[in-house]
Amino acid sequence: xxxxxERLARRLLAATDAxxxxxxxxxxxxxxxxxxxxxxxYLALVVTGLWLILFYRLGAPWESVASLTANLWLGNWVRGxxxxxxxxxxxxxxxxxxxxxxxxxxxxxxxxxxVSGVLLFLLLLVCGWTGYVMVWxxxxxxxxxxxxxxxxxxxxxxxxxxxxxxxxxPVPGAFFFIVLFAHIGIxxxxxxxxxxxxxxxxxxxxxxxxxxMWTVLGLLTGIAVVRPLLMAPKANPxxxxxxxxxxxxxxxxxxxxxxxxxxxxxxxxxxAAGALLLVPLVAARRGAAAPAPSRVDEEICTGCLQCSLDCxxxxxxxxxxxxxxxxxxxRVDPSLCVSCGICAGSCAPMGVGPPGRxxxxxxxxxxxxxxxxxxxxxxxxxxxxxxxxxxxxxxxxAEGAAVYRVDCAGNLHTSVIEILLRGGAGGVLVLACPxxxxxxxxxxxxxxxxxxxxxxxxxxxxxxxxxxxxxHASAGERQxxxxxxxxFAADIxxxxxxxxxxxxxxxxxxxxxxxxxxx
Amino acid sequence: xRAGGTGGAQVTRLDRALGLAAAVAATAGIAWASSIRVTxxxxxxxxxxxxxxxxxxxxxxxxxxxxxxLEKLPPHMRQAVICEGTTASYRLEVRREGAVxxxxxxxGGGLRHDRxxxxxxxxxxxxxxxxxxxxxxxxxxxxxxxxxxxxxxxSSDRDSSGHADDSQGTNAMDPExxxxxxxxxxxxxxxxxxxxxSLERRFHFVAHEVILVTYDAGxxxxxxxxxxxx
Numbered sequence: 001x002x003x004x005x006e007r008l009a010r011r012l013l014a015a016t017d018a019x020x021x022x023x024x025x026x027x028x029x030x031x032x033x034x035x036x037x038x039x040x041x042y043l044a045l046v047v048t049g050l051w052l053i054l055f056y057r058l059g060a061p062w063e064s065v066a067s068l069t070a071n072l073w074l075g076n077w078v079r080g081x082x083x084x085x086x087x088x089x090x091x092x093x094x095x096x097x098x099x100x101x102x103x104x105x106x107x108x109x110x111x112x113x114x115v116s117g118v119l120l121f122l123l124l125l126v127c128g129w130t131g132y133v134m135v136w137x138x139x140x141x142x143x144x145x146x147x148x149x150x151x152x153x154x155x156x157x158x159x160x161x162x163x164x165x166x167x168x169x170p171v172p173g174a175f176f177f178i179v180l181f182a183h184i185g186i187x188x189x190x191x192x193x194x195x196x197x198x199x200x201x202x203x204x205x206x207x208x209x210x211x212x213m214w215t216v217l218g219l220l221t222g223i224a225v226v227r228p229l230l231m232a233p234k235a236n237p238x239x240x241x242x243x244x245x246x247x248x249x250x251x252x253x254x255x256x257x258x259x260x261x262x263x264x265x266x267x268x269x270x271x272a273a274g275a276l277l278l279v280p281l282v283a284a285r286r287g288a289a290a291p292a293p294s295r296v297d298e299e300i301c302t303g304c305l306q307c308s309l310d311c312x313x314x315x316x317x318x319x320x321x322x323x324x325x326x327x328x329x330x331r332v333d334p335s336l337c338v339s340c341g342i343c344a345g346s347c348a349p350m351g352v353g354p355p356g357r358x359x360x361x362x363x364x365x366x367x368x369x370x371x372x373x374x375x376x377x378x379x380x381x382x383x384x385x386x387x388x389x390x391x392x393x394x395x396x397x398a399e400g401a402a403v404y405r406v407d408c409a410g411n412l413h414t415s416v417i418e419i420l421l422r423g424g425a426g427g428v429l430v431l432a433c434p435x436x437x438x439x440x441x442x443x444x445x446x447x448x449x450x451x452x453x454x455x456x457x458x459x460x461x462x463x464x465x466x467x468x469x470x471x472h473a474s475a476g477e478r479q480x481x482x483x484x485x486x487x488f489a490a491d492i493x494x495x496x497x498x499x500x501x502x503x504x505x506x507x508x509x510x511x512x513x514x515x516x517x518x519x
Numbered sequence: 520x521r522a523g524g525t526g527g528a529q530v531t532r533l534d535r536a537l538g539l540a541a542a543v544a545a546t547a548g549i550a551w552a553s554s555i556r557v558t559x560x561x562x563x564x565x566x567x568x569x570x571x572x573x574x575x576x577x578x579x580x581x582x583x584x585x586x587x588x589l590e591k592l593p594p595h596m597r598q599a600v601i602c603e604g605t606t607a608s609y610r611l612e613v614r615r616e617g618a619v620x621x622x623x624x625x626x627g628g629g630l631r632h633d634r635x636x637x638x639x640x641x642x643x644x645x646x647x648x649x650x651x652x653x654x655x656x657x658x659x660x661x662x663x664x665x666x667x668x669x670x671x672x673x674s675s676d677r678d679s680s681g682h683a684d685d686s687q688g689t690n691a692m693d694p695e696x697x698x699x700x701x702x703x704x705x706x707x708x709x710x711x712x713x714x715x716x717s718l719e720r721r722f723h724f725v726a727h728e729v730i731l732v733t734y735d736a737g738x739x740x741x742x743x744x745x746x747x748x749x
Binding site for chain 2: 022023024025030083084087088091142155159160162163166167168215219220222223224227229230236237238239240241242243244245246247248249258
């Protein structure tokens with residue numbers, strides 16, 4: 001059932017990603033950068049919030065916000081940006097979570113990121129709740145009443161919180177103080193949870209590409225200027241407002257809970273939050289379906305550090321070796337390893353990687369591939385990531401290419417490319433996922449570094465670079481993949497047929513290199 | 520574009536324009552969904568809101584501590600009268616033009632019902648004039664049992680001095696402490712909601728407006744509050 005949902009979600013993702021890539025290119029596709037967009041919006045919220053807080057008065061909440069809103073230049077658009085940025089943050093968070101779920105990146109070593117992400121989402125909703133209640137207009141009052149009704153279902157407080165909003169007495173100033181305190185304190189707490197969220201990532205990308213970031217903030221500012229915020233009427237416990245301006249992003253749950261009893265409403269919300277938190281348990285692959293973590297062959301490992309530098313999840317550390325082969329040896333922490341196989345691509349002597357996907361396994365596999373291939377010499381081999389361009393295999397094969405599938409482009413050992421060329425392939429086209437959407441974070445990036453920028457485990461200098469090309473295509477970009485293949489095949493045709501030579505030497509040493517700065 | 524790869528698909532001007540239009544539409548959509556007008560109270564009804572909190576009366580057995588028992592206790596733990604029991608429950612009944620529209624039993628809060636009771640009901644009523652009566656009457660008002668010679672009853676039914684034995688002198692207890700204990704018991708009793716509360720009035724209900732009926736602890740009676748601007 002869950003696998004079916006995941007599959008459907010991946011199809012939807014592939015279709016929307018393809019549209020995003022066509023409109024914006026993969027570098028600026030906001031769907032690929034939804035997580036970092038949330039961070040950019042968070043920063044915008046902090047800046048605008050600091051400005052707004054200067055004008056907020058606990059003794060007259062509605063009046064102070066109304067006065068600020070009436071000021072079109074110094075108040076209204078800032079408040080509008082604050083509000084729309086928070087709404088956009090909810091949307092971007094939902095998109096990010098959907099992507100992680102669809103791509104199966106929610107369990108195992110990534111469970112901490114998922115759970116902390118759900119907590120961040122809940123904190124965002126609570127923070128938005130406090131922001132609207134602070135205004136104390138009809139919507140804020142409605143939110144407060146509905147929440148108090150549910151809270152009172154818990155036998156926690158000696159006096160029901162709903163009592164504060166019945167009109168028996170004015171809403172106490174302490175209430176607004178607590179709400180303001182929470183509105184400031186929760187974002188600080190979110191910072192700590194965010195640290196947990198990215199804790200297991202090496203070189204986490206925190207912000208989107210600058211053009212995308214400024215475009216998002218510019219659009220939100222523009223809409224805040226073009227569509228000035230209007231104040232809803234002040235909260236009045238003696239009047240039931242006929243109409244309430246509701247923010248769908250922060251009050252989407254109210255139509256569901258309003259018709260339920262307080263206990264049922266609270267249970268529904270708790271069940272929804274619990275279901276989100278349990279995704280890592282439910283989505284986890286077990287037994288044979290669970291990919292095995294990488295292993296180190298200590299007889300081969302030269303202690304060069306490269307695998308630990310390239311690992312996107314900081315799952316490999318270098319420890320002192322007890323034998324005399326080298327001072328250090330790599331050790332994989334299975335609890336952190338997601339079995340991406342990027343270490344296999346980074347290890348020149350082929351001493352590390354998930355079982356069945358180490359460099360040596362890849363060499364054996366590609367030799368079998370060549371032996372079983374009945375294509376004429378000079379044809380193009382398209383190496384396709386199973387998460388992306390491999391979906392387009394039939395179309396690529398129809399164009400005459402031989403398709404060689406890999407789990408991740410970053411897993412690919414450059415020797416495989418060399419063997420393919422020596423085995424008679426006219427050219428090797430690697431169709432990797434767009435770098436911002438690599439399921440293993442840095443696979444496409446490291447591959448490009450190894451092929452074109454001499455990063456350790458590099459493609460040997462003797463390999464003719466004119467016969468190698470790396471392109472990016474997502475699962476939904478079949479036509480783009482075919483177009484790239486046609487262009488490459490046309491370029492290869494001008495180079496003539498290469499001489500087959502199936503002998504190859506594998507590097508037994510490697511020279512560690514500092515990681516390049518991520519784009 | 521860095522050296523080497525061919526990157527992704529080329530973005531044409533038309534695609535770029537479409538992308539920009541989509542981004543603007545998405546932003547406008549966010550602004551629209553950020554302030555959707557909903558009508559949670561679509562009907563033209565008015566609301567009679569019953570909202571109050573009060574301390575329920577105690578229904579308990581009280582017995583004086585013997586001189587010997589008091590002497591066994593440290594001075595700061597001595598209590599001349601020990602009361603054990605529970606709190607009273609109440610019947611809330613609301614009638615409109617003589618017809619019962621609410622009839623419920625109200626108990627004190629907390630798992631043991633020993634916390635203050637809380638009444639909160641929003642009753643939708645059609646706009647217009649109507650005679651409304653609200654009654655809040657203690658249910659456990661009778662002496663229900665005897666135990667160890669002491670009467671079990673709602674404590675306010677007892678002697679206003681607190682307890683018959685309070686006046687008996689003991690050597691084990693400081694008179695000042697005994698006086699404070701008696702005063703505290705009387706104060707707690709005074710804070711309890713009276714055994715019977717009622718309010719009968721004709722109200723003019725206006726659509727979408729709330730008339731609040733609450734308990735005034737100072738006057739020890741029910742009180743109706745209407746929208747201050749009316």
